[in-house]
Amino acid sequence: MREQLLIGGEWRDGAEGNRISVLNPATGEEISSVAAGTPADAHTAVDAAAAAQVLWAKRSPRDRAEILRACWQKLLDHTDEIADLITAENGKPIADARGEVAYAAEFFRWNSEETVRIHGMIGTAPSGNNRIIVRHPPVGVVVMVTPWNFPAAMITRKVAPALGAGNAVVIKPPKETPLTALRIADLLQEAGVPEGVVNVVPTESAGSWFDAATEHKATRMVSFTGSTEVGRVLLRRCADRVLKVAMELGGNAPFIVTGDADIDAAVEGAMVAKMRHSAETCTAANRFFAEASVADQFTEKLAAAMNGIQVGNGMDAAVGCGPMINPSAVETITQLVDEAVSAGASLVSGGQAIDGPGFFFPPTVLGNVTPGAPITHQEIFGPVAPVIPYTDVDAMITQANDTEMGLAAYVYSGDLAQGLNIAERLESGMVGVNRGAVSDPAAPFGGMKQSGLGREGASEGIYEFCETQYIAANW
Ligand code: SIN
Numbered sequence: 509m510r511e512q513l514l515i516g517g518e519w520r521d522g523a524e525g526n527r528i529s530v531l532n533p534a535t536g537e538e539i540s541s542v543a544a545g546t547p548a549d550a551h552t553a554v555d556a557a558a559a560a561q562v563l564w565a566k567r568s569p570r571d572r573a574e575i576l577r578a579c580w581q582k583l584l585d586h587t588d589e590i591a592d593l594i595t596a597e598n599g600k601p602i603a604d605a606r607g608e609v610a611y612a613a614e615f616f617r618w619n620s621e622e623t624v625r626i627h628g629m630i631g632t633a634p635s636g637n638n639r640i641i642v643r644h645p646p647v648g649v650v651v652m653v654t655p656w657n658f659p660a661a662m663i664t665r666k667v668a669p670a671l672g673a674g675n676a677v678v679i680k681p682p683k684e685t686p687l688t689a690l691r692i693a694d695l696l697q698e699a700g701v702p703e704g705v706v707n708v709v710p711t712e713s714a715g716s717w718f719d720a721a722t723e724h725k726a727t728r729m730v731s732f733t734g735s736t737e738v739g740r741v742l743l744r745r746c747a748d749r750v751l752k753v754a755m756e757l758g759g760n761a762p763f764i765v766t767g768d769a770d771i772d773a774a775v776e777g778a779m780v781a782k783m784r785h786s787a788e789t790c791t792a793a794n795r796f797f798a799e800a801s802v803a804d805q806f807t808e809k810l811a812a813a814m815n816g817i818q819v820g821n822g823m824d825a826a827v828g829c830g831p832m833i834n835p836s837a838v839e840t841i842t843q844l845v846d847e848a849v850s851a852g853a854s855l856v857s858g859g860q861a862i863d864g865p866g867f868f869f870p871p872t873v874l875g876n877v878t879p880g881a882p883i884t885h886q887e888i889f890g891p892v893a894p895v896i897p898y899t900d901v902d903a904m905i906t907q908a909n910d911t912e913m914g915l916a917a918y919v920y921s922g923d924l925a926q927g928l929n930i931a932e933r934l935e936s937g938m939v940g941v942n943r944g945a946v947s948d949p950a951a952p953f954g955g956m957k958q959s960g961l962g963r964e965g966a967s968e969g970i971y972e973f974c975e976t977q978y979i980a981a982n983w
Pocket of ligand 1: 655657658662733788789790791947
């Protein structure tokens with residue numbers, strides 16, 4: 509286990525010797541503590557990244573690609589160790605944690621293949637007077653702020669393309685899950701990433717840490733995954749230095765079941781879209797719109813599937829829903845459920861927080877939820893499925909789009925043309941049609957509206973970490 513800051517390839521105790529306590533959310537007990545970085549440590553880390561980046565960017569694309577591929581293999585070789593760390597500090601079921609390691613590693617394999625395909629362009633100016641040459645150099649030093657819900661994958665989804673493009677990075681992992689981040693950085697160095705190219709500085713002083721890192725003149729970009737609320741604050745701070753930004757923010761995904769859908773398939777997809785990683789994902793289905801003729805059937809079958817999930821410590825292989833990350837998450841979910849029930853929703857299953865130790869909320873289904881209820885406007889980030897019956901498709905689509913978010917959406921329909929037609933009308937960056945999962949390193953992950961800026965993964969993901977330079981040339 510690594511419990512120190514990683515700066516310039518050295519493991520350090522941090523400028524003031526403070527520690528961050530890391531808790532197991534399944535027990536509420538401390539499992540470890542890590543060095544707490546200060547704003548001065550963040551500044552030093554950017555210095556180290558800036559020095560390392562110059563040499564890293566000079567390595568050939570093939571050379572960087574081979575190192576990225578070695579990182580993919582290294583993470584896979586340590587699947588069990590990393591998965592155990594993820595479950596210990598995040599709480600998710602161990603099978604989900606192992607799945608996350610494979611997902612996290614895949615960002616390195618995918619981006620190793622993209623690293624040798626960062627293409628520019630050469631053309632002739634319309635006047636015929638000169639050539640137009642377009643190239644894509646790296647941005648330089650990228651500051652990354654990552655969330656606790658995917659302690660491994662949300663780091664690798666950023667680090668792999670950033671390194672492939674020739675950048676160096678300074679990561680602020682979440683204070684809840686720093687152990688996975690530190691161990692991954694350790695493994696990346698073992699796989700051949702040069703010292704200083706990846707720096708990890710956990711902290712409890714997020715605001716001043718961020719200011720120090722982004723006020724450093726070498727920092728050129730911020731990549732953030734987290735809530736829209738925090739994203740707005742970081743965007744304002746980045747504006748002062750006109751930093752390039754990539755933002756993966758909150759969601760409020762509608763899950764639509766049309767009257768002719770295969771209900772068993774829809775329930776299966778709903779369970780994936782809702783319950784993956786204990787329902788703590790920004791792509792999680794947040795509102796279920798079921799056509800009135802099938803709403804009762806869908807609700808009952810969904811409740812049966814939710815009731816079949818065992819809740820408990822994610823280390824137990826039989827558990828399908830682990831703890832929430834902290835007590836305040838349980839309080840928020842409880843409040844949303846209580847408000848929906850007071851407003852007339854029926855409690856079909858679950859509904860009450862489970863006594864500790866640990867921070868548990870059971871899989872819950874709410875029937876006949878009114879479209880305006882607070883639970884339909886707020887990201888639940890927990891195992892609660894509010895079902896809203898609908899009769900008119902156009903009105904339902906208006907309701908589905910009635911949110912400032914636009915990350916993921918899902919449609920189940922027996923008629924593919926109808927499913928695609930609805931998908932095209934949804935204001936969401938990603939839509940699953942007869943499918944409950946959209947995440948894939950080979951696909952562009954990201955949101956419309958206030959769910960974010962930019963895309964991660966796919967071919968465009970690596971260009972987020974590049975500049976565009978144009979050269980007008982006569983020869
Ligand atoms: C997230 O919840 O932030 C990411 C989910 C995913 O990549 O599937």
